[in-house]
Structure formats: C-alpha cells, structure tokens
Amino acid sequence: MFALMQSTGTEALHLVVDRDSGLRAVIAIHNRQAGPALGGCRFLSYPDDASAMADAIRLARGMSYKAALAGLPFGGGKAVVIRPAHVANRAPLFEALGRFIQSLDGRYITAIESGTCTADMDCIARHTEHVTSTTAVGDPAPHTALGVFSGIRSTAMARLGSDNLEGLRIAIQGLGHVGYALAEHLRAAGAELLVSDLNPINVQRAMEQLQARPVACEALAATPCDIFVPCGLGAVLNSQSVAQLRCAAVAGAANNQLSSLDVADQLEARGILYAPDYVINSGGLIHAALSYQGQSAEAIHAHLGRIGRRLTEVYAHAQAEKRSPAKVAELLAERILKP
Incomplete structure (x- = not known):
C-alpha cells in the first residue's frame, strides 16, 4: 500500500x-x-x-486533479x-x-x-463542521449532472461539429441520482436515450418518463451510439470494453473510468474522443466546495458554466500536442499541483 x-x-x-x-x-x-x-x-x-x-x-488523487482543474482552493x-x-x-x-x-x-x-x-x-x-452535502446544503448530484450535460455538449462540438444534441443516440450506463438527472437534461435537449442499470426499477422509470430504450448491462458498451456515458462505478473502460465500443465519444459522470491511463491511448487510436472524468464531472465538487464556503447559488451556477469551456481547452491542447485528452488533463493538473 x-x-x-x-x-x-x-x-x-x-x-x-x-x-x-x-x-x-x-x-x-x-x-x-x-x-x-x-x-x-x-x-x-x-x-x-x-x-x-x-x-x-x-x-x-482524482479529487485533487478535479479541484485543481476547476480552480478551487481545496x-x-x-x-x-x-x-x-x-x-x-x-x-x-x-x-x-x-x-x-x-x-x-x-x-x-x-x-x-x-x-x-x-x-x-x-x-x-452532529460531531464535526468539516462536512457538506447535508440536508441544509442539498445533494450535489443535480450539479454534477448539469456539469456533465455541459461537457457532453462541448464533446459533441469537438467530435461531431455541433453542440446540438437533438437526434443524437446517447447510451447511459447507470441511472442513479446523477445518471437519471443527466438523462432528463439529455432528453429535454432532444437526444435519443439508450439506458442500462442494475436496478430494473430505474430502467422502467426511464422508459416511462423519458422514452428511453433499455439495453442489457453487458451489451450497452457494444451498442452503436454517438456518445457513451458511463455514470456508475469506475474502471469500466479497459482493453476489452474499449474494443467493443461503437461510438464517437465517451463522456460520463463516473469517477476513475479508465482502468489504466494506457486505455486512453487505445481510445485515441480508435478515434474515440474521451472526456477526462475529473474535468467533466466536477460539478458536484464545485457545489460542495462553494457551498462549504457559503457562496451564493448564482456564484455556484457561474462556476459550473466553466466546465464546458475547460473541457474545450483540454481538447484543443490534446489536438495540438497529439496526445489523448486524459494525458493532457493529467499534465495540466500536475502542473497546478506542483509545489
């Protein structure tokens, strides 16, 4: 250890x-x-x-990178x-x-x-003031979802040439608090949703409320779509799953999506644009951090709006340097964290 x-x-x-x-x-x-x-x-x-x-x-470590790239004093x-x-x-x-x-x-x-x-x-x-996301502050999940939605639009612009999501096929893996809230934003933007979740109740709800099409958990990665959106636990992108992907981009809310940094090169080699998780999913941390500082809802919303722009910057660096966005984001974060 x-x-x-x-x-x-x-x-x-x-x-x-x-x-x-x-x-x-x-x-x-x-x-x-x-x-x-x-x-x-x-x-x-x-x-x-x-x-x-x-x-x-x-x-x-991912939280350090996330805070650094989001410009937070934590x-x-x-x-x-x-x-x-x-x-x-x-x-x-x-x-x-x-x-x-x-x-x-x-x-x-x-x-x-x-x-x-x-x-x-x-x-x-009850025992410490060093906590946020209490009932009084609120669940950060909706803010994570809003930030990921903004990041998906930036990813669509970078990979598909437009941030208009209407008619795009988007595959969402995981319909928990963040995944479902994100699905609502995507459906409102006109996207066609393919969904999977270990809990069939979540899938049924998405079918009824969002006209989503269910896909078996083990089959979602191999299902043709425009953007694959991992919103469950980490390490879902490995050599085997990346080989199965049939999408133009991966942009999701899950932490630690890559089983290793080498997988980012495999995505790059296949022409699949990857949104680094600790850039795109930083909305929850932004809400938690700024709420802990006592900042206003307006200030939090303004900070959330920078997620898409930061992701666009990462993509531009990646293209110019001929590196994967994951490696560019890591280098940028490490430069900020360097003593």
Whole structure:
C-alpha cells in the first residue's frame, strides 16, 4: 500500500475502527497544497480491505486533479466506509466517522458519494463542521449532472461539429441520482436515450418518463451510439470494453473510468474522443466546495458554466500536442499541483 501511496503522491492514509458502532473506514488525503482535502464518502462493500484502501487512494488523487482543474482552493481526499453485511442502523457508523473527521482538525472535509445520502452527512455533522452535502446544503448530484450535460455538449462540438444534441443516440450506463438527472437534461435537449442499470426499477422509470430504450448491462458498451456515458462505478473502460465500443465519444459522470491511463491511448487510436472524468464531472465538487464556503447559488451556477469551456481547452491542447485528452488533463493538473 505504501508503494501505491508513493506512486500516486498520496499524503496520508487513515484507517478508522470503532468497536461500538462496527465502523471500518478509510480516509485518504492526497494533496493539501491549495487548501484542505475535500472529497466524498463512499458506503460500499469491498472484496477485501486492500481493495477499499486502493479505491480511496485513487479517488483522492482524482479529487485533487478535479479541484485543481476547476480552480478551487481545496485539495483532494476521499473517505470509504466499508459496508457491513447486515446494517440495522447506519447512523452510528456515520456518527463515529464524524468524530474521527473532527480529530483531523480540518485537514479533510467530507460530502456525499456513492452509497451515501444527505441523512448520512447530517449524522456526521452532529460531531464535526468539516462536512457538506447535508440536508441544509442539498445533494450535489443535480450539479454534477448539469456539469456533465455541459461537457457532453462541448464533446459533441469537438467530435461531431455541433453542440446540438437533438437526434443524437446517447447510451447511459447507470441511472442513479446523477445518471437519471443527466438523462432528463439529455432528453429535454432532444437526444435519443439508450439506458442500462442494475436496478430494473430505474430502467422502467426511464422508459416511462423519458422514452428511453433499455439495453442489457453487458451489451450497452457494444451498442452503436454517438456518445457513451458511463455514470456508475469506475474502471469500466479497459482493453476489452474499449474494443467493443461503437461510438464517437465517451463522456460520463463516473469517477476513475479508465482502468489504466494506457486505455486512453487505445481510445485515441480508435478515434474515440474521451472526456477526462475529473474535468467533466466536477460539478458536484464545485457545489460542495462553494457551498462549504457559503457562496451564493448564482456564484455556484457561474462556476459550473466553466466546465464546458475547460473541457474545450483540454481538447484543443490534446489536438495540438497529439496526445489523448486524459494525458493532457493529467499534465495540466500536475502542473497546478506542483509545489
């Protein structure tokens, strides 16, 4: 694990155990050069403890890159609460996590992520002020979706020559809070939606409300479309799945979509434009960060509007330098983070 921390530039890794609640959690702090580490809290099952630690480390680095490219005065961090097999009451878990976050004295600020909700953040807030995405602040998911929608328009312009989405076939993988909100924006813009989700209720809802066409989860990547939009968990783009893709671009909300940076070169070789995840999906972080600072809804909306422009800049650099957008975004972020 130390090797992974060194290779990713991770500053600290905290392992948290609370006997009374049964909490087992990991907090990774990647970089605090620009400010305190800010990043969401996951509540998921993992095959083993090492997988949870590796997930937290990789996600924390992504948050540092995301904050840097979004121009936010925060570093990157991530919390992972390992979900027990049986959870009668999750509140004590998050209250215990809140007590530990308080002990970090402001070095890490948490927020909603996969598997958590505003009620969980409220439990954390009983013991620390270093939390956002509470009921009072609101769920950042709609802001993530709005930013991704803006990024998809920029991606369509860069790859297809127009940001008009009417009539485009867009395949959405994952219809959670972000994925469904994004689907609503895309449908309102006239896109034809192909959707998949592990929960059939989400798919049925999209069929009824958005006239979406369902596709089996295992078949969506190989289904012909204009833009493939991953909105579930990470590492969905690997050598095998990229070989199956039949799209012009990939632009989604999921974190850590690439199983490795080499996959970006495979996408480039196939002529598939890739929107770096920590650029396009930064809307939730922007909302969490600026809400934590007490900024207005107008200021947050204005900052969200810069996502599409930043993505256009990344594409322009990539074309000029003959590199993949993923590698360009990483280089830009590392330049900002460099001491």
